[in-house]
Amino acid sequence: xxxxxxxxxxxxxxxxxxxxxxxxxxxxxxxxxxxxxxxxxxxxxxxxxxxxxxxxxxxxxxxxxxxxxxxxxxxxxxxxxxxxxxxxxxxxxxxxxxxxxxxxxxxxxxxxxxxxxxxxxxxxxxxxxxxxxxxxxxxxxxxxxxxxxxxxxxxxxxxxxxxxxxxxxxxxxxxxxxxxxxxxxxxxxxxxxxxxxxxxxxxxxxxxxxxxxxxxxxxxxxxxxxxxxxxxxxxxxxxxxxxxxxxxxxxxxxxxxxxxxxxxxxxxxxxxxxxxxxxxxxxxxxxxxxxxxxxxxxxxxxxxxxxxxxxxxxxxxxxxxxxxxxxxxxxxxxxxxxxxxxxxxxxxxxxxxxxxxxxxxxxxxxxxxxxxxxxxxxxxxxxxxxxxxxxxxxxxxxxxxxxxxxxxxxxxxxxxxxxxxxx
Ligand SMILES: *Cc1c(COP(=O)(O)O)cnc(C)c1O
Numbered sequence: 001x002x003x004x005x006x007x008x009x010x011x012x013x014x015x016x017x018x019x020x021x022x023x024x025x026x027x028x029x030x031x032x033x034x035x036x037x038x039x040x041x042x043x044x045x046x047x048x049x050x051x052x053x054x055x056x057x058x059x060x061x062x063x064x065x066x067x068x069x070x071x072x073x074x075x076x077x078x079x080x081x082x083x084x085x086x087x088x089x090x091x092x093x094x095x096x097x098x099x100x101x102x103x104x105x106x107x108x109x110x111x112x113x114x115x116x117x118x119x120x121x122x123x124x125x126x127x128x129x130x131x132x133x134x135x136x137x138x139x140x141x142x143x144x145x146x147x148x149x150x151x152x153x154x155x156x157x158x159x160x161x162x163x164x165x166x167x168x169x170x171x172x173x174x175x176x177x178x179x180x181x182x183x184x185x186x187x188x189x190x191x192x193x194x195x196x197x198x199x200x201x202x203x204x205x206x207x208x209x210x211x212x213x214x215x216x217x218x219x220x221x222x223x224x225x226x227x228x229x230x231x232x233x234x235x236x237x238x239x240x241x242x243x244x245x246x247x248x249x250x251x252x253x254x255x256x257x258x259x260x261x262x263x264x265x266x267x268x269x270x271x272x273x274x275x276x277x278x279x280x281x282x283x284x285x286x287x288x289x290x291x292x293x294x295x296x297x298x299x300x301x302x303x304x305x306x307x308x309x310x311x312x313x314x315x316x317x318x319x320x321x322x323x324x325x326x327x328x329x330x331x332x333x334x335x336x337x338x339x340x341x342x343x344x345x346x347x348x349x350x351x352x353x354x355x356x357x358x359x360x361x362x363x364x365x366x367x368x369x370x371x372x373x374x375x376x377x378x379x380x381x382x383x384x385x386x387x388x389x390x391x392x393x394x395x396x397x398x399x400x401x402x403x404x405x406x407x408x409x410x411x412x413x414x415x416x417x418x419x420x421x422x423x
Pocket of ligand 1: 158207217219
């Protein structure tokens with residue numbers, strides 16, 4: 001029955017099923033540890049022969065319920081919650097990469113992911129080649145080497161708002177026998193389910209729409225269970241692991257090998273786990289995902305259409321608009337809506353952009369996207385101010401660019417606020 005549940009029902013009820021007399025609402029298990037009566041049982045838990053919670057760095061019942069809910073929404077075989085979206089990206093790669101590995105990533109990634117790949121992973125010997133996502137499959141395949149372990153992409157780019165050509169990237173991943181990893185933060189599984197389009201691993205910053213209320217930083221990795229690791233290229237997953245008495249993850253855990261390994265080795269060793277309290281809050285936020293994503297998308301399209309016609313607006317970028325270069329891809333992969341972020345330019349450049357932002361009353365100036373409250377960011381004077389104008393333009397940031405995260409307030413009030421500030 002649960003497999004047939006719609007995405008809204010999964011958001012509301014997935015991941016937690018109380019038995020008679022148990023709390024109706026997912027409880028907050030604020031406990032680091034778990035009690036056992038029998039020494040042999042604890043030994044079996046340590047040897048991964050039996051399932052159960054031992055210590056909250058590895059697993060916790062509140063966190064586990066959130067993991068199962070997101071897993072159900074994405075349609076995967078298992079999920080691992082992390083302390084942030086950055087931790088999810090890091091662990092997703094470290095699970096199959098080490099010094100000497102190579103990764104292909106699209107060049108339009110979120111800035112935090114770009115830094116992680118270009119600077120920090122490089123320091124530990126993982127090389128990342130950034131490719132323009134507009135290149136043909138043939139041109140992208142030229143960048144593969146014998147040690148290429150994964151392709152890392154985003155379903156909607158931040159802040160470019162380009163929509164991923166899933167078909168092209170899934171074909172490349174298949175041809176090259178590497179997993180396709182998709183950061184699905186902006187659409188969420190309500191608007192886009194990457195496993196249905198050939199992705200193998202999905203990651204999220206749950207800080208954004210999954211929580212949706214800007215209350216908790218977090219991340220999650222979901223395993224599609226649809227990649228064949230048995231090609232000789234991923235010995236850390238298929239060969240005996242000495243830290244678990246020579247167990248092979250693919251032999252013992254089958255389709256869920258990747259995500260079990262991430263938990264029992266990387267979460268054990270690096271410890272970047274989600275706190276039970278953040279999982280508790282994130283789960284409450286997630287209960288309304290389907291309602292919020294509909295309203296975010298609807299409001300953003302209406303605001304984009306209003307801005308397009310405004311005399312003080314130079315340009316508008318939203319994949320839900322027919323003139324957007326990603327419009328056809330958005331229709332194909334985001335049929336229920338193109339999510340809640342748009343960018344636009346104010347006529348008059350940098351100074352006009354600053355004046356506009358200072359004049360807003362409803363939308364707040366914050367370094368964040370994807371919560372119920374409308375907010376704006378001016379990258380040229382805020383997040384990207386250390387870069388020269390040429391460097392900013394190379395990142396797709398013009399002096400007049402304003403990024404808007406459209407909330408779920410009444411659209412009439414949002415439009416009124418933008419109109420008065422533009423005037
Ligand atoms: C915010 C964000 C991240 C990083 O997530 P944190 O929770 O802030 O660590 C990764 N990818 C995308 C697309 C994001 O928007």
